Amino acid sequence: MKTVYTRPKILKEAHFHYCPGCGHSIVNRLIAEVVEEMDLRDKIICVAPAGCGMLLYNYFDIDTLESAHGRGAAVATGIKRVLPDNVVFSYQGDGDLAAIGTAEGFHAANRGEPITVIFVNNGVYGMTGGQMAPTTMLKQVTTTTPSGRNHIHAGHPVKVCEVFAVLDGTSYLERVAVNKPSAVIKAKKAIAKAFQHQIKKTGFSLVEILSPCPTNWKMGTIQACKWIDEVMVKEFPLGVIKEVK
Amino acid sequence: MMIKTIFSGFGGQGVLSMGYTVANTAMFEGKHVTYFPSYGVEVRGGTANCTVVVSDEEIASPVASEPDFVVAMNQPSFARFQSILQSGGLICVNSSIVNTSAARHDIEILAVPTSELAEQIGSIKVANMVLLGAFIRASSIVSFDFMIKNLSQILGEGKSQLIKLNKEALEMGFNYVKE
Amino acid sequence: MKKQLMSGNAALGEAAVLSGCTCYFGYPITPQNELTEYMAKRMPEVPGGTFIQSESEIAAINMVLGASVAGARAMTSSSSPGMSLKQEGISYLAADELPAVIINMVRGGPGMGNISPAQSDYLQATRGGGHGDYRTIVLAPSSVQELADAVPVAFDLADSYRNPVIILGDGMLGQMMEPVSFDHIRQEKVYPKDYILTGAKGRPARKIHSLLFDTKLEEEHNWKLFRKYKGMEQNEVRFETFLVDDAEMVVIAYGTSARIAKGAIRRLRQENLKVGLIRPITLWPFPTNIIRETATRVKDFFVFEMSTGQLIEDVRLALEGRGHIHFYGRPGGVIPTPVELFRIVSRHYYQSQQVKK
Structure with missing residues (x-):
């Protein structure tokens, strides 16, 4: 009998704490698959965030450090400078990277630190209960934008890849999604490519992943996946935003 | 014995290196020494000063509220520091640009036409060393012979090509007071 | 060297x-x-x-x-x-x-x-x-x-x-x-x-x-x-004592203020004022024991710091009500002089002597 689908060895035998329909579990699995396929367990170091992704160390069988909220890129910088031949990635949400950790992410990118940021963009603060994120869509209702995000009071959705693209230190920036099988396949390729860029030391790499949060979006799982295509992608176009060959 | 000296002037006149030269000489002579620069918002052409304490025993404070000596390379420094000089203390001034007519009467003034003397040996840049030579002659704070003998070590690397000029300037100031 | x-x-x-x-x-x-x-x-x-x-x-x-x-x-x-x-x-x-x-x-x-x-x-x-x-x-x-x-x-x-x-x-x-x-x-x-x-x-x-x-x-x-x-x-407690053995008043100061205090104490000793110094080198852990031990013999402690009074809290905790705490603080970036401290400590010293009499 041929095995066509199994748990990657990098993923521990643990139950995810993620809500049903959450994109984090898919992203976790994709990272595990890529680490296994690229044979990186021996030299990869993960920096986990504060936010929904914070329990990564319970799922990944790789060396993992939990960073303070927003500081992933700075911590990853410290690790990478000591261990330049290891692969170091920081897993960050939208509040983590695009609000409280804007400076750390921006400047790590600008220095061209050869680290990878896996940026999960679900447009909302998940762990704290559904408040507005910097990437929340205009008119989107959250617990802190009860009548919908209004740019006059709350600004516009932040396009991290486009902002980072103008920095000369960045070498690979791609926006993907995990809302349907074809997108998931592309997301996995993007993660692998980001690690390859890091290994080649071409500069800073980041993969932005549009990810459903049915719980805080107050939607069904399928509706949430559709909403990514129908609404989010219009604000956050998918594809390679920048690649330095 | 504990002697506190304030070196003062415009930024760029080399007052910090005057203090540093004395402090380094005193250290090589085996004395206790502190050098404390005024530090602050960096302004080119602003005033600069540093305090050097030379002592036979441990130095409690590198700050001089009542210095024994003041070296003033410009007018504002003269005005400011003559007022805190100890009664009977000595103030050495660059008389080429400092007017001492408003001085206190209980202090000693050594007026050295520093800029003119420096120009005589060809460089206004070593005016600080001219006044330093005169100051050492008047204060005996460190041994002049020791300083001259070990000048390259005292001034440190990077200034080796200027040793001859500095030595000349120091000697010019020193001899000016002798006469 | x-x-x-x-x-x-x-x-x-x-x-x-x-x-x-x-x-x-x-x-x-x-x-x-x-x-x-x-x-x-x-x-x-x-x-x-x-x-x-x-x-x-x-x-x-x-x-x-x-x-x-x-x-x-x-x-x-x-x-x-x-x-x-x-x-x-x-x-x-x-x-x-x-x-x-x-x-x-x-x-x-x-x-x-x-x-x-x-x-x-x-x-x-x-x-x-x-x-x-x-x-x-x-x-x-x-x-x-x-x-x-x-x-x-x-x-x-x-x-x-x-x-x-x-x-x-x-x-x-x-x-x-x-x-x-x-x-x-x-x-x-x-x-x-x-x-x-x-x-x-x-x-x-x-x-x-x-x-x-x-x-x-x-x-x-x-x-x-x-x-x-x-x-x-x-x-890991580290501290230095200076002329404490016969002291009737002990200054407690650290860092810059400790060296200023030493200068002041040398002058005080020249005037035969029996003042010593306990200088915490580790501020945490705090040298509580040496202060407590000294308090069995010395009544007057003089806290000197370049603030309005922070070290004094640890001295108070160390003394647990024993002794009398004098204080002199200069906050705001002022560097007090040994002469200034000499004057303040002498005044406190004479006042304490009066009280003892």
């Missing part, structure tokens, strides 16, 4: 390099810029040396955390306003049990304050400073040589307890030059690094985190840290 004239800030940098520090991260702030600049020049000469001028003090302390996680001896430095920003990272270092050395060349505060020397960050340094139930060892040198000597001690303490260590100086100590020798400064011991993250080659994966949702686990983690801090209190 070869000596060179060096600023306190630069001496800290050279001592760090000789102590095996390979990572320095910092953000410019007066009056400690000479240290950042020294490391910018010196680190590229060190094998594996890294210098980053970070985007903020927050980033710097987190880079230190990253480098420490990867097993390097890492250091950052700042001055008061910047130290407030670093507190988040220091709390995480303590929680994660990671070694690091952090230097604070204190300036006048609160707020922007000024750039002159002060001792107003005493409570921030000795009470942890950031959030949560933790402590940092705080070393308080009082000369350029002592700044240099404190660095290898700080790295060793950080490594042996796996805890952040603070060196608390001030603008005067950082800016002033004094003769300093590095002859004896070197990395003495090698510490087991069985916790660091290097990639899980040939071993189970490691995780370093301070999130403990389970309150029982968090409580046990807090007690574990507490026991570690108790060990520091037992073993």
Whole structure:
């Protein structure tokens, strides 16, 4: 009998704490698959965030450090400078990277630190209960934008890849999604490519992943996946935003 | 014995290196020494000063509220520091640009036409060393012979090509007071 | 012993390099810029040396955390306003049990304050400073040589307890030059690094985190840290006494104010006033016992600091109501003079003598 689908060895035998329909579990699995396929367990170091992704160390069988909220890129910088031949990635949400950790992410990118940021963009603060994120869509209702995000009071959705693209230190920036099988396949390729860029030391790499949060979006799982295509992608176009060959 | 000296002037006149030269000489002579620069918002052409304490025993404070000596390379420094000089203390001034007519009467003034003397040996840049030579002659704070003998070590690397000029300037100031 | 004239800030940098520090991260702030600049020049000469001028003090302390996680001896430095920003990272270092050395060349505060020397960050340094139930060892040198000597001690303490260590100086100590020798400064011991993250080659994966949702686990983690801090209190107290044996009044001062106090005490002794000095070298753990022991014989303690009264709280706790505490403080960046302190202490001394009569 041929095995066509199994748990990657990098993923521990643990139950995810993620809500049903959450994109984090898919992203976790994709990272595990890529680490296994690229044979990186021996030299990869993960920096986990504060936010929904914070329990990564319970799922990944790789060396993992939990960073303070927003500081992933700075911590990853410290690790990478000591261990330049290891692969170091920081897993960050939208509040983590695009609000409280804007400076750390921006400047790590600008220095061209050869680290990878896996940026999960679900447009909302998940762990704290559904408040507005910097990437929340205009008119989107959250617990802190009860009548919908209004740019006059709350600004516009932040396009991290486009902002980072103008920095000369960045070498690979791609926006993907995990809302349907074809997108998931592309997301996995993007993660692998980001690690390859890091290994080649071409500069800073980041993969932005549009990810459903049915719980805080107050939607069904399928509706949430559709909403990514129908609404989010219009604000956050998918594809390679920048690649330095 | 504990002697506190304030070196003062415009930024760029080399007052910090005057203090540093004395402090380094005193250290090589085996004395206790502190050098404390005024530090602050960096302004080119602003005033600069540093305090050097030379002592036979441990130095409690590198700050001089009542210095024994003041070296003033410009007018504002003269005005400011003559007022805190100890009664009977000595103030050495660059008389080429400092007017001492408003001085206190209980202090000693050594007026050295520093800029003119420096120009005589060809460089206004070593005016600080001219006044330093005169100051050492008047204060005996460190041994002049020791300083001259070990000048390259005292001034440190990077200034080796200027040793001859500095030595000349120091000697010019020193001899000016002798006469 | 070869000596060179060096600023306190630069001496800290050279001592760090000789102590095996390979990572320095910092953000410019007066009056400690000479240290950042020294490391910018010196680190590229060190094998594996890294210098980053970070985007903020927050980033710097987190880079230190990253480098420490990867097993390097890492250091950052700042001055008061910047130290407030670093507190988040220091709390995480303590929680994660990671070694690091952090230097604070204190300036006048609160707020922007000024750039002159002060001792107003005493409570921030000795009470942890950031959030949560933790402590940092705080070393308080009082000369350029002592700044240099404190660095290898700080790295060793950080490594042996796996805890952040603070060196608390001030603008005067950082800016002033004094003769300093590095002859004896070197990395003495090698510490087991069985916790660091290097990639899980040939071993189970490691995780370093301070999130403990389970309150029982968090409580046990807090007690574990507490026991570690108790060990520091037992073993790491450092202090200096000066003319205490026959003293009728004992000045308690640290760092810059301790050296000013020594100058004042020499003058007081010339006037036959029996004044001595207890100088805490570790501000935390605090030298409680020597003060308590001295209080069995001496009634008058004189706290002198460059703040409105922070060290005085620890002296009060140490004395537990015994003795009488006199106080003189100069906050705001003012550097008091030995003569000034001589006058104040003499007045208090004579008044106490009157009371005794």
